[in-house]
Amino acid sequence: MPHTVIPIANPRPLDFDAALIRKLSQNGPRYTSYPTADRFSEAFGYRDYLQAVAGLRTRGSLKPLSLYLHIPFCESVCYYCACNKIVTKNHDKAVTYLGYLKREIEMQGRLFAGMNQVEQLHLGGGTPTYFTDAQMEELMEHLRRWFQFAPDGTGEYSIEIDPRTVSRERVLSLRRQGFNRVSLGVQDYDPAVQAAVNRIQPEAETQAVIDAAREAGFRSVSIDLIYGLPKQNVFTMAQTIEKVIKADPDRIAIYNYAHMPHLFKPQRRINEADMPSPDERLDMLGLAIRRLEQAGYVYIGMDHFAKPDDDLAVAQRQGRLHRNFQGYSTHADMDLVSCGVSAISAVAATYSQNVKTLDAYYDLIDKNELPVARGIRLGMDDALRRTIIQTLMCHFELSMPSIEQGYPIAFAAYFAPELERLKVLESDGLVTIGPEWLSVTPKGRLLIRNVCMVFDRYLQQAAPAPRGSTSYSRTI
Numbered sequence: 108m109p110h111t112v113i114p115i116a117n118p119r120p121l122d123f124d125a126a127l128i129r130k131l132s133q134n135g136p137r138y139t140s141y142p143t144a145d146r147f148s149e150a151f152g153y154r155d156y157l158q159a160v161a162g163l164r165t166r167g168s169l170k171p172l173s174l175y176l177h178i179p180f181c182e183s184v185c186y187y188c189a190c191n192k193i194v195t196k197n198h199d200k201a202v203t204y205l206g207y208l209k210r211e212i213e214m215q216g217r218l219f220a221g222m223n224q225v226e227q228l229h230l231g232g233g234t235p236t237y238f239t240d241a242q243m244e245e246l247m248e249h250l251r252r253w254f255q256f257a258p259d260g261t262g263e264y265s266i267e268i269d270p271r272t273v274s275r276e277r278v279l280s281l282r283r284q285g286f287n288r289v290s291l292g293v294q295d296y297d298p299a300v301q302a303a304v305n306r307i308q309p310e311a312e313t314q315a316v317i318d319a320a321r322e323a324g325f326r327s328v329s330i331d332l333i334y335g336l337p338k339q340n341v342f343t344m345a346q347t348i349e350k351v352i353k354a355d356p357d358r359i360a361i362y363n364y365a366h367m368p369h370l371f372k373p374q375r376r377i378n379e380a381d382m383p384s385p386d387e388r389l390d391m392l393g394l395a396i397r398r399l400e401q402a403g404y405v406y407i408g409m410d411h412f413a414k415p416d417d418d419l420a421v422a423q424r425q426g427r428l429h430r431n432f433q434g435y436s437t438h439a440d441m442d443l444v445s446c447g448v449s450a451i452s453a454v455a456a457t458y459s460q461n462v463k464t465l466d467a468y469y470d471l472i473d474k475n476e477l478p479v480a481r482g483i484r485l486g487m488d489d490a491l492r493r494t495i496i497q498t499l500m501c502h503f504e505l506s507m508p509s510i511e512q513g514y515p516i517a518f519a520a521y522f523a524p525e526l527e528r529l530k531v532l533e534s535d536g537l538v539t540i541g542p543e544w545l546s547v548t549p550k551g552r553l554l555i556r557n558v559c560m561v562f563d564r565y566l567q568q569a570a571p572a573p574r575g576s577t578s579y580s581r582t583i
């Protein structure tokens with residue numbers, strides 16, 4: 108099938124080449140971290156984390172922090188879900204969890220005393236709004252006791268909202284509690300698709316939350332969509348995208364549904380006969396991209412679109428976009444401190460992940476230990492490759508001399524095998540390799556994960572991702 112360049116007033120239009128995507132799409136990591144979470148080891152524990160924080164203190168770190176809190180509860184299960192969540196209508200569980208979460212926050216607060224400026228906060232889940240308004244108030248007050256938050260104009264304070272769980276008053280309250288960005292789970296507006304994934308969410312309900320967020324003065328409203336769900340087709344997708352454009356969010360994320368029922372039990376309830384074919388998925392993606400770009404949205408990268416005047420798009424144009432566990436960010440290289448079950452921190456040159464079950468989490472906190480289950484300390488090679496992967500994901504180009512300035516290597520010699528592999532991608536039209544710059548072409552941008560995978564040493568060492576890895580999905 109011939110490909111078309113999408114003509115829009117976008118400084119970086121995508122070139123949607125369906126044949127190329129069909130040829131090259133493969134399983135790969137999303138690179139919210141490098142090394143990816145499936146490479147973390149249980150040999151890294153609580154004491155290693157303490158050591159990493161002690162290292163920051165010795166170096167007199169004054170960098171602001173990013174905080175992430177994981178609230179794992181949901182009232183009902185969406186069949187496509189691959190998140191770490193606990194489905195229960197027993198809200199007493201949230202009372203207990205909040206108590207332990209506050210204890211973990213206090214432990215982290217004490218650890219970071221004197222270097223506890225925060226410029227970014229994200230509440231994810233599960234469903235953060237499973238907490239009542241009063242519980243959220245209690246949590247935010249507690250956070251302010253242990254961390255110093257930058258003013259509203261500087262800080263980026265976001266929360267994931269399930270529109271089925273909040274009223275207009277609740278949205279106004281979240282704004283008063285200090286949040287200034289919201290991201291709304293929508294996935295698809297079509298009633299048949301919603302029924303097929305057990306997530307009934309009338310359009311009016313979603314719109315009421317968007318209207319309330321505008322009324323409350325949230326700086327940014329984001330909508331999450333998924334393509335590849337049962338009962339979806341190009342027609343339903345066209346309607347959903349038109350509704351999204353009409354709703355006018357600042358950011359849109361459109362994720363590829365990764366059907367892995369052997370890993371995620373809820374997905375076994377999806378009727379596979381209702382799922383769109385790979386070609387239909389591609390058509391849906393092509394249509395979504397075309398319409399979003401025509402409507403003026405800019406492709407940021409890795410499933411994300413934003414209005415040209417949104418902070419993310421501006422940061423990308425100015426070369427100061429970053430990527431971390433929460434996705435794209437305008438804030439540079441902050442240490443990320445995460446609390447809650449399964450949450451992942453990134454402090455100094457380490458990653459560490461908390462235990463995944465409530466029992467293990469409560470047990471360790473009762474012992475006055477931070478509930479770290481596993482992690483990794485990055486060596487020089489990891490840090491170097493992380494820089495390269497993050498740069499490519501954010502900017503679609505890489506200055507080889509600038510890498511040589513930051514690291515004690517000669518790029519061409521150190522990455523000789525990678526440059527050979529990149530030549531294959533160059534012949535496919537995904538990248539161009541100059542004497543100084545590696546650039547991802549407009550048609551390579553949708554396949555950016557393929558380019559990054561070239562630099563992933565763990566993949567090249569032919570150590571397959573362990574079964575059970577949740578980091579890998581089709582690159583498109």
Ligand code: SF4
Nearest residue numbers: 181184185188190233
């Ligand atoms: S998709 Fe979100 S709301 Fe649905 S079960 Fe998963 S975490 Fe809960």
